[in-house]
Amino acid sequence: DLRQQENYFSRETLERLSCKRTDKVWLEEKQSDPETVYLLFSNLCPMVSSSQDDDETAGEAKLCHFRYEAVKDLVEKATTVLVFLGVEKRKKPPSSSSLSSSQMGEVGREPPAWFAISTDEEAAELLKRSREKNCFFPKTPNRDLLKLSEEEAGVVAQARSVLAWHSRYSFCPTCGSSTKPEEGGYKRSCLNSTCRSLQGVHNTCYPRVDPVVIMLVIHPDGNQCLLGRKKIFPVNMFSCLAGFIEPGETIEDAVRREVEEESGVKVGPVQYVSCQPWPMPSNLMIGCLAVALSTDIRVDENEIEEAQWFPRQQVIDSVFRGVQKGLTVPPRQTIAHQLIKHWIGMNSNL
Amino acid sequence: DLRQQENYFSRETLERLSCKRTDKVWLEEKQSDPETVYLLFSNLCPMVSSSQDDDETAGEAKLCHFRYEAVKDLVEKATTVLVFLGVEKRKKPPSSSSLSSSQMGEVGREPPAWFAISTDEEAAELLKRSREKNCFFPKTPNRDLLKLSEEEAGVVAQARSVLAWHSRYSFCPTCGSSTKPEEGGYKRSCLNSTCRSLQGVHNTCYPRVDPVVIMLVIHPDGNQCLLGRKKIFPVNMFSCLAGFIEPGETIEDAVRREVEEESGVKVGPVQYVSCQPWPMPSNLMIGCLAVALSTDIRVDENEIEEAQWFPRQQVIDSVFRGVQKGLTVPPRQTIAHQLIKHWIGMNSNL
Ligand SMILES: Nc1ncnc2c1ncn2[C@@H]1O[C@H](COP(=O)(O)O)[C@@H](O)[C@H]1O
Ligand SMILES: Nc1ncnc2c1ncn2[C@@H]1O[C@H](COP(=O)(O)O)[C@@H](O)[C@H]1O
Ligand SMILES: [Mg+2]
Numbered sequence: 199d200l201r202q203q204e205n206y207f208s209r210e211t212l213e214r215l216s217c218k219r220t221d222k223v224w225l226e227e228k229q230s231d232p233e234t235v236y237l238l239f240s241n242l243c244p245m246v247s248s249s250q251d252d253d254e255t256a257g258e259a260k261l262c263h264f265r266y267e268a269v270k271d272l273v274e275k276a277t278t279v280l281v282f283l284g285v286e287k288r289k290k291p292p293s294s295s296s297l298s299s300s301q302m303g304e305v306g307r308e309p310p311a312w313f314a315i316s317t318d319e320e321a322a323e324l325l326k327r328s329r330e331k332n333c334f335f336p337k338t339p340n341r342d343l344l345k346l347s348e349e350e351a352g353v354v355a356q357a358r359s360v361l362a363w364h365s366r367y368s369f370c371p372t373c374g375s376s377t378k379p380e381e382g383g384y385k386r387s388c389l390n391s392t393c394r395s396l397q398g399v400h401n402t403c404y405p406r407v408d409p410v411v412i413m414l415v416i417h418p419d420g421n422q423c424l425l426g427r428k429k430i431f432p433v434n435m436f437s438c439l440a441g442f443i444e445p446g447e448t449i450e451d452a453v454r455r456e457v458e459e460e461s462g463v464k465v466g467p468v469q470y471v472s473c474q475p476w477p478m479p480s481n482l483m484i485g486c487l488a489v490a491l492s493t494d495i496r497v498d499e500n501e502i503e504e505a506q507w508f509p510r511q512q513v514i515d516s517v518f519r520g521v522q523k524g525l526t527v528p529p530r531q532t533i534a535h536q537l538i539k540h541w542i543g544m545n546s547n548l
Numbered sequence: 549d550l551r552q553q554e555n556y557f558s559r560e561t562l563e564r565l566s567c568k569r570t571d572k573v574w575l576e577e578k579q580s581d582p583e584t585v586y587l588l589f590s591n592l593c594p595m596v597s598s599s600q601d602d603d604e605t606a607g608e609a610k611l612c613h614f615r616y617e618a619v620k621d622l623v624e625k626a627t628t629v630l631v632f633l634g635v636e637k638r639k640k641p642p643s644s645s646s647l648s649s650s651q652m653g654e655v656g657r658e659p660p661a662w663f664a665i666s667t668d669e670e671a672a673e674l675l676k677r678s679r680e681k682n683c684f685f686p687k688t689p690n691r692d693l694l695k696l697s698e699e700e701a702g703v704v705a706q707a708r709s710v711l712a713w714h715s716r717y718s719f720c721p722t723c724g725s726s727t728k729p730e731e732g733g734y735k736r737s738c739l740n741s742t743c744r745s746l747q748g749v750h751n752t753c754y755p756r757v758d759p760v761v762i763m764l765v766i767h768p769d770g771n772q773c774l775l776g777r778k779k780i781f782p783v784n785m786f787s788c789l790a791g792f793i794e795p796g797e798t799i800e801d802a803v804r805r806e807v808e809e810e811s812g813v814k815v816g817p818v819q820y821v822s823c824q825p826w827p828m829p830s831n832l833m834i835g836c837l838a839v840a841l842s843t844d845i846r847v848d849e850n851e852i853e854e855a856q857w858f859p860r861q862q863v864i865d866s867v868f869r870g871v872q873k874g875l876t877v878p879p880r881q882t883i884a885h886q887l888i889k890h891w892i893g894m895n896s897n898l
């Protein structure tokens with residue numbers, strides 16, 4: 199099963215169909231297609247409706263879908279950013295390449311396309327456009343975006359990361375000029391025709407993805423793991439250590455460096471387990487198990503408040519019985535949770 | 549052995565000592581320390597000396613080292629970008645955390661620090677500063693930077709990636725203002741005091757690393773692999789398919805998407821093998837094996853000129869006996885080469 203190690207935010211519901219990003223005619227047709235689904239973003243959060251009648255903070259959230267007619271004015275606004283997210287996957291997919299071919303007619307209607315829209319219209323005004331009840335824009339993405347279904351979370355991960363890039367990278371880093379969105383929202387080109395960024399291919403024009411290592415460090419005895427907490431964590435919550443991969447560094451070396459920086463613990467072998475897109479704003483969390491070579495803890499107090507070795511049984515209790523005295527682990531939607539679960543399901547001999 | 553799957557550009561010779569990046573006093577002391585090693589970059593390539601007397605294109609290359617006295621004027625120039633690379637690793641390292649502590653004196657002299665310098669002085673003028681013979685600045689980084697020792701390649705990967713970021717990201721992407729280098733060259737801050745990028749932590753201020761998937765796709769029969777060639781490749785050279793990981797995407801899904809986009813082949817299971825920093829300008833190549841679910845090839849002609857299934861024996865001949873009729877694989881310094889070698893060393897049952 200390919201989904202064996204599926205993490206929240208990582209289900210691919212849509213086919214990105216990147217070959218269509220440069221096809222302006224196709225994209226414009228899709229934009230006004232009545233089957234097309236639009237997601238409305240305000241302040242980098244999608245409009246959702248809540249299953250709970252009165253409480254935006256509890257319950258599950260569902261993405262509000264809009265049709266072209268309802269957002270036409272927004273789509274046409276010059277300040278709007280539109281991102282082509284892809285087309286719905288067919289249940290029994292014929293080869294996807296047939297989509298880009300002329301035999302399209304033979305296999306029937308194309309599946310609906312999805313777009314994300316980010317606009318400067320007030321959130322309150324945007325909410326008036328919805329006919330569903332209990333609609334709102336989440337205020338705390340770190341928490342509220344964890345309430346979606348697996349399918350919707352995957353789409354939101356893609357949309358939010360790209361929109362966050364547009365919102366922070368609207369000027370050319372090479373010359374400081376304004377840039378304009380292109381290719382269905384996957385490129386920004388400098389408006390200064392003499393800019394170096396227009397000669398050749400440069401990453402300045404493309405969305406940024408920041409690779410981060412996140413690791414569960416196993417004690418040399420195989421029966422304890424190292425967890426740490428930041429000051430901002432809820433009481434008793436401990437999680438895996440994590441850090442940005444630096445230029446010129448491998449995943450494995452980044453794991454060893456970050457663990458030593460943050461906890462003083464030296465690490466030997468590192469094993470990749472699974473990864474998770476984390477759209478806050480656009481990280482790729484690369485999850486690893488790592489075996490410690492030393493056990494003395496000495497935290498970097500700028501980043502970590504406390505780090506501790508936790509015995510396997512205490513971790514098991516916390517994961518399966520919820521909040522326990524002294525240790526709460528992050529929720530199931532985080533790769534930290536999944537790494538911990540992976541470890542406690544494993545034999546103590548790595 | 550931790551180096552089991554070591555790739556070129558990935559040896560960590562220096563300890564990055566990131567905790568010292570914010571310690572201005574320490575950094576300034578190190579800058580003028582007579583033990584400190586400076587590497588001079590021009591146009592994102594380091595000054596090297598060649599082992600061959602007359603030929604810059606053949607032979608091995610060795611980094612030219614400079615001492616403070618020889619580059620003092622450059623270090624003090626306002627337009628110079630200085631990157632703190634780290635300190636030499638001790639042979640028998642005491643806990644590295646002791647370096648950041650006050651007991652430094654007790655364990656003896658600190659190991660030498662390394663810096664990379666990028667300046668606007670003419671390459672010809674810079675070359676005059678060297679007392680070594682056969683010095684030059686490589687002109688073709690993709691080829692010339694593959695001639696270093698493993699140790700030096702790792703340092704160059706780090707230095708070149710960070711310097712390339714400085715050269716392309718000297719304006720604030722959020723507001724278009726100028727930015728200034730900070731934290732030993734690992735941060736750039738916006739000079740516009742009202743800029744959003746100064747409120748909170750934003751990736752706009754930090755060096756960019758672009759994660760790329762590179763994969764060897766194995767035929768369902770286990771005895772052939774899929775290789776492709778770009779138009780710019782030398783005759784008969786074929787390599788692994790590769791592509792940028794997109795926002796909101798996992799490593800595994802990126803492998804499946806890029807293989808299907810570029811070759812039309814559908815892929816099932818994906819297995820991470822190893823990774824390689826590739827400083828052209830700052831990619832992280834994430835190497836995987838992938839098992840094909842279909843075999844028909846249909847290349848994306850924008851990117852790939854040709855893709856083919858190659859039988860294991862032909863691949864083995866090419867790797868071990870060099871150039872063979874019909875197939876040349878990339879050189880050993882590439883992760884593509886290492887993935888291929890990994891596969892031919894494996895059993896045909898994945
Ligand atoms: N791409 C990035 N985005 C945000 N912060 C970064 C980035 N790269 C480096 N940093 C720095 O890394 C710190 C977090 O530490 P860590 O996650 O352990 O690497 C942040 O507070 C920033 O100072
Ligand atoms: N970070 C990036 N740097 C350079 N090119 C990118 C980047 N992201 C997307 N691209 C595009 O990806 C193309 C290369 O395709 P691929 O390597 O197969 O993903 C380039 O020609 C660019 O159009
Ligand atoms: Mg961290």
Ligand SMILES: [Mg+2]
Nearest residue numbers: 440441456460
């Ligand atoms: Mg850290």
Ligand SMILES: [Mg+2]
Nearest residue numbers: 441442443456
């Ligand atoms: Mg870090």
Ligand SMILES: [Mg+2]
Nearest residue numbers: 789790791851
């Ligand atoms: Mg490619």
Ligand SMILES: [Mg+2]
Nearest residue numbers: 791792793806
């Ligand atoms: Mg691509």
Ligand SMILES: [Mg+2]
Nearest residue numbers: 790791806810
């Ligand atoms: Mg591609």
Ligand SMILES: [Zn+2]
Nearest residue numbers: 370373388393
């Ligand atoms: Zn520009």
Ligand SMILES: [Zn+2]
Nearest residue numbers: 720723738743
């Ligand atoms: Zn700014």
